[in-house]
Amino acid sequence: MSKTRVATTWLDGCSGCHMSFLDIDERIVELASMIELVYSPIVDTKEFPENVDVTLVEGAISSDADIEEIINIRKNTKVLISFGDCAVSANVPAMRNRFERREVIDRAYIENANNNNHAPYQNIPGLMKSARPVHEFVQVDLFLQGCPPPSEAIYGVLSQLLAGEYPDLKGKTRFGA
C-alpha cells in the first residue's frame, strides 16, 4: 500500500503546534511506517509538492508570502487542516491588529534600534495590515484548535484520517489549552 502523503508548514506561528506534533514521542516510528512527510520544516523539500493528501497549517496569515503559500498549498492538498489557534482564529498574532501596521514596525526598527533605524523593505515579504485566520483565504477542511493542540488530538486526527474515517474531536481539544 502506498503511504499517505502528509505535509506541514508554519506561517505566523511560534512552532509550538509542530512541537506538540513531535510530542507523540515514540509513536513517530509507527507513523513513519504509514505516512511520508513530503514537505515540512523538518525535511529538506524546497517546493511544495503536488498531490498531497493531508496538510497541517500552523500559524496565521500575516504577509503576502503567507497568502501565496496558502493558495499554493490549497491547490495541491486534498485535506487542509487549520492546525492550532493561530491558524483557526489568528490568536496571538492578531493582537497586533488593534495597532496600525506602521506603529508595530516603528516600535521594532525605529524606536528600539541604535543604528541604521529604518523599516526593512528589501528581499523580504511585505507585512499585511492585520494577521488573519487561514479560512479567510482558502477553504479549510478541518479545524484543530488548541494553543497548541494536545499531541493526543493530533495523533488521533491523523490516525482516523489514515483509517479513512472523519476525525471526531469532541472532548479532545479546546481553544487556548
Added chain:
Amino acid sequence: MSETITIKPVTRVEGHGKITITIDNNGNVEDAKFHVTQFRGFEKLCEGRPFYEMPSLVERICGICPISHSIASAKACDAILGVRIPHVAVKLRRLLNCGEFIQSHALSFFHLSAPDLLMGFDSDPARRNIFGLIESHPSIAMDGVKLRKIGQEIILSFAGKRIHPAWVVPGGVNQPLSEQSRQKIVDMIPEAYEIVERTLSWFKSSIEKHREEIRTFSNFPTMFMGLVDEHGNLEHLEGKLRFIDSKGAILNDNIEPFRYHDFIGESVESWSYLKSPYYLPLGYPDGIYRAGPAARLNVCNGCGTPKADQEWAEFISLERGPVMSSFYNHYARLIEILYSIELLENLLNDSDILDKHVRAFAQPNHFEGVGVVEAPRGTLIHHYKVDREGLITWANMIVATGNNNLAMNRGVLQVARRFINGTQITESARNRIEGVIRAFDPCLSCSTHAINGKSGLSIELVTMDGNTLDEV
C-alpha cells in the same frame, strides 16, 4: 554581470528564512546574506496588557523555548514588583529550565542536525531527516526521541503542560513541587545520563570527519557573551553578563542585567526582519559577538558540576583561546545537556525542594523591569515599562538568535566561498550553507518576535542587477 543564487526556504531550522548569494563577473562569491523573512510584532502587541499576563503571552513567541521566555519575562516582572522571590522558587524555575535545555538541545542535535552528521552533508536530501535517520540509524534516532521526551516530561511534571504552561509567574511559581512529581523526575535521570554519555562518545569519535565544516562554519575571531555565576561558572538563569574578546580576555564582567543597554546596541538592515545586536563600545559592525552554547562554554571558567566539567575541559582545549568554529555548538549542546541533568539531580535532592512557599505577592512598585536569562540559543533579554495600573506601555526584547545574526551572515559567506564554484550551486554546497545556519540552531519565530513571512529558509543566487539565477 554578477548573479544571485537563492536558497529558499532554509530547512531543518526553526522558522522562516532564505539565503541569497551574489556571484561576481569572474564567478567568485562576492556577498552572501541570510534574510529572516518573518516579523511578529510582540514588542508592540503586548502594549496595554497587564504585566502579570506577560510570562504566558511571551511564551507564544516560541514553541521550542517557551520556558526561557516565561522566565526572562517573570524576572522582568519580579523587578517591577520589586520583590525578592522565595528561595525555593528560584530553584524550581531552575529545575524547569533544565527540562527545557534537555528537550530543546535534543531537538536541535538529533531531529535537525544529526541527519547531516550521520548520513552526511552529501547524502540524499529526500532521506536526510529524522525519518531517514529512523531507518538508517534507528537506535540513535530513538535516543533523540527519548531524550527530547524526557525534557518535555520534566516540564510537564513541574508545570502541568509540555508546551506553553502557565506555571512561572511574577513573584515565583504558582504551585510547589509534589513528592510524586519529584520521584517521577528522579526516575528519568539514569536514562538521560546513558543517552547523553553514549551520544557524546560517538560524536567525539566522529569529529575528524567534519574537518571542512569545522574550518568554515563561522570559524573566525569574534567576541563572546554569556551569563556567569559569582564564581565565573556556567549559569543559565541568575548570573551576570560577561564579554570576552577573541583571545579569551575578559572585556567586561559582572554586568548587571538592567545595564544591558550600556553594552548592547541593535542595528537594522533593510533586507532582514532580524535586527543585529552588537557590542556598543565597538560600534557597528565591529562589535560582532556570539552567544549560545559554545559561547557560554567559552566565557565561563567551568560548569561547576563534575561530569560536565570534565567534558568542558576537553572542549576548551580544542583550541588555544576560545573555540572559534560554530560547528562546535553541536558539541557544546551535548555538554549543556549533561550539565542540566547534573543540576537537576542535585537540586531535586535539596532538603527544601518541596517547600510550599513558592510565590511572593506585591503590587507593582516600579515602572520598569529587565529580565535576562540564557535561553538554549543564547542570551535572552526582556525589558518592560508599565504605568501606574501595571499595564505595559513599552517593551523591548533581544532574543537569543539575534545575538548571532552578524556571525551567521559572515558564516554563510565563509561557507559559500569555500563550497560554491561558478554560478551553479550544487546540492552539497547548498546543504552546507544551510548547515552553518543549523549549527547556530536559530529560532526565527523568536528572532522576529518583532511580524511574518515565508515558510522555511530559502537560498538564492542573484546577479548584481538583481536577476535570480538559481534558486534552491
